[in-house]
Amino acid sequence: MKTALLLSAALLASGGGVLTAAETKEPPSCVIGDRALAQGQPQLALEEYEKCLPEAPPTFKTLSNLGMAYAGLSQFDQAIRFYGQALALDPGNPPVRLNLGLAYMKTNRPEQAAKEFARSLMGDPGNMRALELLAVCHFQLKDFELAAYEAEQVLKAEPKESSAAFLLGSSLLRLGIYKPAIPLIYSSIEKSNTPEAHQVLGQAFLGVKVYRQALKEFQQAERLAPDRAEIHSQLGTAHAGLGETDKAIAEFEKELEKDPNNFDANYYLGRLNRLSNNMDAARKYLAKADGLRPGDPSVAYEYAVLAMGDHDYAQAESLLLKIIQELPDYLDAHVLLAEVYFHLHRTTDGRREKALVEAMKSAEQVRLEAEGKAVEEAYQNRTKPNSSPHPGSP
Incomplete structure (x- = not known):
């Protein structure tokens, strides 16, 4: 998932963390640098800080603000360098840990970013912005269970936070938990009509086999951004x-x-x-x-079908057993395996597999009906202003 919205909001907000000069005798250039940074002039701030650094021992404030100036100029490797120097003087500072995490994210290093956001939360456990960014990192690292948990905590604390709803819905989608994912993504689309959101919602509809609605969402995404x-x-x-x-x-x-x-x-x-x-x-x-x-199970299944066509039942069985070991709920693989057993004259195994198939079909029908109902309810409720966006809400 793209995180441009989250990151841009976080970087803009980081301007509020500018440390201003205390009432002490600081070099004038440091004072001017602080003011320039607070006024959104990172280039001027950088020039002034470079003047003041040789004039006095480096302070936590100056090093931290110098990191922010470099971040404001998109020079994130330099920002990381000076944030690190600042943290050498104050290792537990939550805002600088947060800013360091942001710089790592902007240089596509989510693993390092996650560590910094976690350290920031250790000093400031109630910072939902840090928790949401940590969830983004875990999503990028494909730790979808942890990303879902963290995004849900943010959403419980801030129910109107559409980016957290989108992140939670996207995480649940990757976990194959489609029923609660759809209303979450619907709620985020109402606040941010982006092509990405329509694509993710379309994927959720594919998961519950509502293909017509999935097609509509993908077509809407294409209209908004043809080159997606x-x-x-x-x-x-x-x-x-x-x-x-x-x-x-x-x-x-x-x-x-x-x-x-x-x-x-x-x-x-x-x-x-x-x-x-x-x-x-x-x-x-x-x-x-x-x-x-x-070794992808979908491709392996196709090869198993081809093996059946070639009457190579042993090869088909081998492929199907590997698929089922990885994905026990792969219904089509169980259906084909039952056929393989009958061709191999293993009647007992074939009957057992066929009985399992019938039970799985019944369970899938119940699941699809429940998910279809959730889709319809989400569609009907998508414009209700007081509808709650997170799972388990009354």
Whole structure:
């Protein structure tokens, strides 16, 4: 997920942390630097601080403000250097830890940023801004459980915080928890009608197999930003779910024109060509997808189907057992495994697997009905001003 909105807001807010000169005899250039930084003139501040540093021993305030001046000029490596020097004089300072974390985020180092936000929270446990930024880091590091927990704590403390709702919904989506994700993302869209939000909501609808609504969200994202990454692949996935094969193939081919290494486009073109009995094309695209994500369960399933077509039941069984070990709830893999057992004349195993399939289908139907109801309720409530955005709310 992109975090431009969160980061820009945080960087702007960091201006409120400017440390001003105390009533002591400081070099005049330090005083001028403080004033320039407070007035949003980082270049002037930098010039004045460089004058004052040789005139007196460096202080925590000057080093911290010098880091902020460099951050204001987007020179984040230098900002990191001076924040570090300031923290050598005051290791537990929460605002500077926060600013150091922001500088790490701006240089694409979420792991280091997370450590700084955590240290900032140790000194200031109630800082929801630091907690939300920590959640962003954990999201970027794919620790979605922790990101979801942290974003939910922010949302409980600040129920109107749309960025926290979006982050929580996005984290739940990555965890496959679609039912509460959809109303959260809906609530954030009402406050920030961004193409990213529509894409994430579309992905949530794909998760609950509401393909028509997913298509609408992806189309809205495309209208807002035609060059969005992966938009054609997402449109193709929605069309495929609706059985609109020709439209799906056209979208996936558009995606590959932009990015030949898009996994979803290669995978779906392999699958759709396999369903159309165009096996040479299917194998070509599936081989590409397998190279991009070796061992991916979706690709492995397609290879299992191809093995069945070649009457290589032992190979099909081997592939399917690996899939089920990784994803026990992969229904199609269980369906195909039951067929494999019957072909191998392992009737007892086949009957057991078939019974499991029937139980899984019933459970999935209950889940889809509950999620479909949640989708409808979220759609009906999306414009209600007093609706609560986080799970578990009455």
